[in-house]
């Protein structure tokens with residue numbers, strides 16, 4: 001059964017939003033406000049439906065031709081039909097709307113979004129799954145089905161020249177293939193599997209390769225990591241360690257924080273979810289004491305290497321929600337950069353008990369950010385400003401840096 005719906009807005013997650021004649025909310029990907037769409041229901045609930053676009057009855061004037069032939073099927077990009085300026089406007093509006101609706105902040109102090117200098121070919125890494133024939137692919141929109149990919153316009157050009165040359169033997173248990181680009185055009189291939197068997201692969205060019213199994217990792221060729229430079233600072237990044245995918249925007253976030261945080265030789269800084277030390281490396285030279293907290297063992301090893309020249313840095317290896325409640329530190333500034341799920345309740349409560357004057361929250365999910373800001377404001381913090389950063393053009397993803405101060 002199909003129905004027509006008038007699209008009136010965009011919501012977080014890539015969908016357009018409209019109301020059906022019966023009052024139910026309809027969520028539909030690949031549409032735009034101002035469009036009238038014929039949709040087929042793919043999920044029906046009492047209060048809302050999810051729809052698949054069958055036909056555009058009336059396209060919006062702003063709609064453009066997507067660059068990629070996989071658009072509409074691939075789950076990677078939801079915004080290629082929107083001019084870049086429009087993508088930015090939607091993202092900024094979504095952050096404002098999430099802070100108002102979920103955090104309950106009227107007229108939230110959202111600053112203009114910081115655009116990505118590169119609208120295409122900005123990713124320093126790319127992650128594939130294998131389709132049933134063993135071809136490299138991405139997960140389809142709204143499903144775990146893997147669709148084979150012939151082209152993708154998000155990875156940096158060197159990655160796009162390399163990945164089509166990868167020839168992998170299909171191997172049961174091989175879950176993800178990650179190709180990362182470093183300084184000097186170094187390439188690092190990480191094969192993530194859930195079994196003990198090592199995959200076989202062949203390529204005609206030099207690259208490092210690592211197998212990441214459930215219990216151990218093994219270098220298959222070359223090195224176990226590479227170096228990525230941000231604002232001319234080299235970072236050792238091992239296969240399996242997180243690193244920001246948009247290198248230029250990583251630098252923009254660092255600069256943004258350095259301009260705003262009160263960092264002096266009297267400051268104790270707590271960098272929670274510190275990864276390989278992106279923020280600590282720039283801030284440790286400015287403060288008296290820098291304390292990192294990170295769960296991933298490989299990221300901790302990279303952090304230790306990247307901050308090796310500092311003697312005012314300590315690192316706690318473990319989950320923030322376990323480390324923070326037992327931490328004997330009085331931080332002036334706390335910086336958090338959690339995964340999409342946001343702050344675990346125990347981590348958030350522990351941060352409030354540490355009572356820093358300033359809390360900087362780097363978030364890759366505006367919904368969990370807004371949820372956590374609601375809890376933090378209830379506990380005495382005030383949102384000073386939130387700045388969206390576009391780290392992921394063509395996709396619905398939004399990075400935000402929120403600055404909060406203790407209000408007592």
Ligand SMILES: C[S@@+](CC[C@H](N)C(=O)[O-])C[C@H]1O[C@@H](n2cnc3c(N)ncnc32)[C@H](O)[C@@H]1O
Nearest residue numbers: 242273274275278294295296319320337338339
């Ligand atoms: C979004 S990344 C940020 C890393 C770093 N701030 C950066 O910008 O490169 C989140 C980091 O949190 C780590 N992590 C995930 N869950 C964690 C937890 N429960 N406690 C501490 N660290 C965690 C991940 O390993 C990852 O390095």
